[in-house]
Amino acid sequence: MVALDHFSLDVWEGGVVTLLGPSGCGKTTALRVIAGFENAQGSIEIHGRKVLDEGVFVPPEKRRVGMVFQDYALFPHMSVSSNVAYGLPRGDRAPRVAEVLALVGLTGLEDRMPNELSGGQQQRVALARALAPKPEVILLDEPFSNLDASLRDRVRRELRLILTEARTTAVFVTHDQEEALATSDIVAVMKDGQVLQADTPANLYSNPANPWIAEFLGDADVLESEARDGIAETPVGSFKTDIRGRVSVIVRPENVQISLGETSNAVVAGSEFFGHDQLVTVALHEGTRVRARIGPRPIYQAGQACRVRATDARIFART
């Protein structure tokens, strides 16, 4: 069990937050603490109700928190409908079961046993089971990691729609950056048990709080420089900054442009072609390598001299 270190987080009602971090950063522990499966020091308030505080520990069954486990944890000895009905109060459960199964698109599979379902279907049963008692918060631990890549994107989009429709506050956990950026209102980047930065996906991507986050979220190259008089000079351009002294200049490939016919400052080292775009690696004359994400045309040859320019960069003090 990985420790949490002064972890804190705020989620508004109906919001979708993702805890993103490398494995072992404490994100699953955070979920288990919120659900009440692990104890911890600190405080948790759900919709104004204290469930954890000094001397307060509300057991998981009284927290009204739904959890979707990484391996789904469907009860193997119960049918789909029994699994979904499990968390509902006694009385007429059938209408709610039917409603939730319809929501996740599993109507007709009520009597199947979990081992008779595909991975995607199991995942949706797990979601339906967690949503059925109308929890105030739903927690999802790497919900897509056991699905095929081809299925993952589709299920992810569907899940987002279902959550919006159910108007439930949701906390995801994942180590997949793309998944986090695509599904969430807010992404909280975690490392060593702490939240380093929490912001909207767009802000997080364009304004990372430190070089580690910048490199963790998507492609980035680092150039070293010395900032003087509010300007950091690099071979790919000059950038304004308030920092003085040694700095790291972080450049994302989509902000790098390549042109021919001018005085060259680099040679093409190689390229990866993806169809809709390509990633060209160039070696700057002073030694560093920088990547540029450009359109499918033109095709550059390795060894070609060229000029490289960055239109935007983030600047951090070097420690």
Added chain:
Amino acid sequence: MTVGLITAPRSRAGPVRYRGGRGWWAAAGIALLPALIPPVSLIIQVLGGGATLAVPSARLIELFANTLLLTSAVTLTAVAIGLATAWVTTRVDLPFRKGWMTLAALPLVVPSYVAALSLIAATGASGVLFEIPTPYGFAGAWLVLSVFTAPLVHLTIIPGLRAIDPATEEAATGLGAGRWRVFMTVTLPQLKPALVSSGLLVGLYTVSDFGAVSLLRFNTFTRAIYTLYRGQLDRRPSATLSLILMALAVVILVLERRYRSRATLHSRRPRRARPLLELRSWQRGVSLSMLATYAVLTLGIPILVMATAVVRGLGVGQSVGSLGNEAMRSLSVASLAAAATALVAFPVAMVTTRKPGRLSGWVESVVWGTYALPHITVGVAAVGIALQWARPLYQTLIFLVIIYVAIFLPQAVGSAQDSLRRASPDLEDASRGLGRGPMTTLMRITLPLAVPGLLAGGALVFMSVMKELPATLLLRPNGFETLAIRIWSSTAEGFLTRASAAGLVLLVVSIVPLFLVMSRELSD
């Protein structure tokens, strides 16, 4: 939702309050109490009687020599037989290969005293098969124990053989090695952990065996313990020998467990099926006749000899006695013990699978430790403790069942753990997260998932109690004759008709369920 400055305890030691768990630990502790009886009681009896050695040292040396001689002879022979049956039935393309594989495992159900009875009834002046003197002493004990413990080797070697990557043998063949050289230089070395482990299992069985050595009159520790126990009012000598034997058994068990963990560390990656060896017809003939001889020796002869003894005895007006009563007693005490053991095993399996840590490791060691204890020593220990502190319990059915629980707990715990390990703890968390309390979670999730394992464990215990002899002999209520007791005492007194009739009933009762279990376990 607001999560404010959470700091989770860095170690698992911090209280995870929602799981409670104190109840489970208490229940597991109570379940372990019977298991602690034997060693504690023996130490008290031996040390409490003063520091002098209660047994003459010349006697001790003789017992040690006999026990070690028998154990090493049986181990070597059984390993040779078991390796042969395992190799032939896993590797060679034989007709009814799977059937032979199961058949070679079956002698495991024949208790050693039934095997001894067959040998005694088959030979001697009025022998059913050979009118030669009965081989009492070392020869008889060695023969019976080797042949009937070989299935322990057979069953341990089969997974070992299956774990060997066929590519290693093919590589050797590709380098020009012949079949024999491949076996000696590639196959056998990879089998070493399984061979050593199975040899130690046979050794453990042999030092613990009471039935065969007592009926065939070979003086090992177990027989001497019983003789001293019966013959002297002073219980100290038998307690001293029991303590020594117990220590010997624990040493063997510890060695075995160390080797077993190495044996299962073999790579487990899936690999393509291995083609079976196609032997020449004479080689197949030899293989088949070896298997057939083994089956005849271990199953055919005992059944034939006992049946003949019964028919002959009835012909000359002997009676088979009140078999029905004895069978009923055996069945009922075995059912009672099976139910009690399964019940008690559940909390032990819960703490060892759900609450890992030093304490649960300790619980597991105690459970497995009892497995090593020769039943005769458990009997002596239990009598000692009953006479000293719990006189009213002495020779009661309840006490007998408690001791059965102590002896057979590992079997039930093992299979309960299997089913609990297959059910992820996430299932229980999921139930709690869905608003169900600990009691509901136990009744609707944990227990239903554990039931198959508990039933399987109960069935194993049932079969073991049916056959148990030495502890029953010392602890049974007066006049409580079970099938096992009847077979043993009638054989010892020379009433072979009665003994054989009971032996046949016992074999039939235990062979059918075991056949079902075995054929399922041995399928790839």
